[in-house]
Amino acid sequence: xxxxxxxxxxxxxxxxxxxxxxxxxxxxxxxxxxxxxxxxxxxxxxxxxxxxxxxxxxxxxxxxxxxxxxxxxxxxxxxxxxxxxxxxxxxxxxxxxxxxxxxxxxxxxxxxxxxxxxxxxxxxxxxxxxxxxxxxxxxxxxxxxxxxxxxxxxxxxxxxxxxxxxxxxxxxxxxxxxxxxxxxxxxxxxxxxxxxxxxxxxxxxxxxxxxxxxxxxxxxxxxxxxxxxxxxx
Amino acid sequence: xxxxxxxxxxxxxxxxxxxxxxxxxxxxxxxxxxxxxxxxxxxxxxxxxxxxxxxxxxxxxxxxxxxxxxxxxxxxxxxxxxxxxxxxxxxxxxxxxxxxxxxxxxxxxxxxxxxxxxxxxxxxxxxxxxxxxxxxxxxxxxxxxxxxxxxxxxxxxxxxxxxxxxxxxxxxxxxxxxxxxxxxxxxxxxxxxxxxxxxxxxxxxxxxxxxxxxxxxxxxxxxxxxxxxxxxx
Numbered sequence: 137x138x139x140x141x142x143x144x145x146x147x148x149x150x151x152x153x154x155x156x157x158x159x160x161x162x163x164x165x166x167x168x169x170x171x172x173x174x175x176x177x178x179x180x181x182x183x184x185x186x187x188x189x190x191x192x193x194x195x196x197x198x199x200x201x202x203x204x205x206x207x208x209x210x211x212x213x214x215x216x217x218x219x220x221x222x223x224x225x226x227x228x229x230x231x232x233x234x235x236x237x238x239x240x241x242x243x244x245x246x247x248x249x250x251x252x253x254x255x256x257x258x259x260x261x262x263x264x265x266x267x268x269x270x271x272x273x274x275x276x277x278x279x280x281x282x283x284x285x286x287x288x289x290x291x292x293x294x295x296x297x298x299x300x301x302x303x304x305x306x307x308x309x310x311x312x313x314x315x316x317x318x319x320x321x322x323x324x325x326x327x328x329x330x331x332x333x334x335x336x337x338x339x340x341x342x343x344x345x346x347x348x349x350x351x352x353x354x355x356x357x358x359x360x361x362x363x364x365x366x367x368x369x
Numbered sequence: 370x371x372x373x374x375x376x377x378x379x380x381x382x383x384x385x386x387x388x389x390x391x392x393x394x395x396x397x398x399x400x401x402x403x404x405x406x407x408x409x410x411x412x413x414x415x416x417x418x419x420x421x422x423x424x425x426x427x428x429x430x431x432x433x434x435x436x437x438x439x440x441x442x443x444x445x446x447x448x449x450x451x452x453x454x455x456x457x458x459x460x461x462x463x464x465x466x467x468x469x470x471x472x473x474x475x476x477x478x479x480x481x482x483x484x485x486x487x488x489x490x491x492x493x494x495x496x497x498x499x500x501x502x503x504x505x506x507x508x509x510x511x512x513x514x515x516x517x518x519x520x521x522x523x524x525x526x527x528x529x530x531x532x533x534x535x536x537x538x539x540x541x542x543x544x545x546x547x548x549x550x551x552x553x554x555x556x557x558x559x560x561x562x563x564x565x566x567x568x569x570x571x572x573x574x575x576x577x578x579x580x581x582x583x584x585x586x587x588x589x590x591x592x593x594x595x596x597x598x599x600x601x602x
Binding site for chain 1: 455462465470473551
């Protein structure tokens with residue numbers, strides 16, 4: 137039956153989740169043949185073995201793997217003969233650190249910047265779930281999370297990306313001469329922005345823009361998706 | 370004549386610079402025999418070839434290498450038969466990213482937290498230089514940089530360290546099973562705090578505290594220095 141990636145979709149079948157995009161990039165990097173299966177927030181409980189609470193979920197033959205970091209490690213360890221996602225033990229630590237940094241420094245302020253865009257895009261059956269779960273997590277309403285002008289909340293994220301810009305002064309990809317999972321962790325976040333908002337995170341002058349263009353040029357199957365709202369690279 | 374590391378000293382011969390500590394850790398990691406030569410801010414221009422503007426500066430035979438990142442790369446490439454500081458190309462990218470992240474997320478708020486401690490510790494001939502150069506860099510007086518209770522400025526740094534704590538949930542060192550240069554970049558910053566202030570950055574409960582203790586246990590030559598103000602690990 138081949139590899140299946142269960143992936144979050146909002147309206148118009150736009151694939152949204154930064155975590156799912158990490159898994160998409162990882163599958164492309166490994167050159168595995170796969171198909172995606174769209175789900176929505178409230179459909180996650182029906183995936184595969186019925187035990188999953190988040191997406192992405194990977195099905196490979198009889199195996200079910202949830203969590204994007206577990207999926208990356210599963211792919212690396214199960215298909216060692218294919219291009220490495222990490223480039224060794226320290227490379228795996230590099231990917232893990234980028235992930236930890238993105239979690240704290242990029243995803244949190246991004247959600248503040250985008251929460252109303254996401255709320256406006258989720259499928260009708262997900263609206264109540266999305267509002268309730270996010271309001272619980274933040275301890276305030278969606279409208280309170282999104283207080284202040286969006287451009288100011290976007291600027292916070294833009295500033296937080298500074299270590300990436302310093303990295304790309306020295307080398308073409310975050311992992312060195314070639315992209316690896318550390319790059320995909322960041323690119324997955326930008327794919328989320330790309331699919332969901334007209335707010336421009338990466339300006340034309342941003343050194344991250346040509347990097348994202350190089351990433352998309354390498355993976356046309358990913359580049360062709362989610363252009364609905366995207367004017368930039 | 371062996372390897373000489375020119376290293377910044379403040380009063381009581383306390384070695385202060387987070388950048389110099391990186392080079393110290395790197396030399397220890399490589400197991401090279403070396404001695405340090407203390408300098409002060411206004412003494413840097415007299416080091417070696419007279420062309421240096423910052424410390425650390427490494428002298429190895431006839432070669433003079435300035436800048437901590439250049440020194441790490443020099444040591445890695447010149448002594449490849451000794452334990453690797455990076456663990457390959459992606460490992461080098463890992464160390465570089467930690468460095469870039471420390472620069473933007475840790476060193477800047479640390480200087481705000483510590484600037485008056487540093488000013489009070491520099492050698493008498495450095496006081497005017499330190500005040501003028503830092504006030505120029507920040508566009509305000511030292512006292513304005515240090516506005517507000519120090520504990521609040523320390524708390525900002527403590528919060529910024531969160532990605533490190535997530536990393537250490539998964540593995541004993543930032544680089545994986547063993548410490549490498551990425552670990553030293555962070556430890557060098559904590560050595561700076563250790564030598565200069567009574568303000569406690571790492572509490573007993575902080576998961577970073579046992580990590581720092583493991584680092585110091587591995588390098589007793591470093592651990593025995595700069596304990597002047599240190600009550601913690």
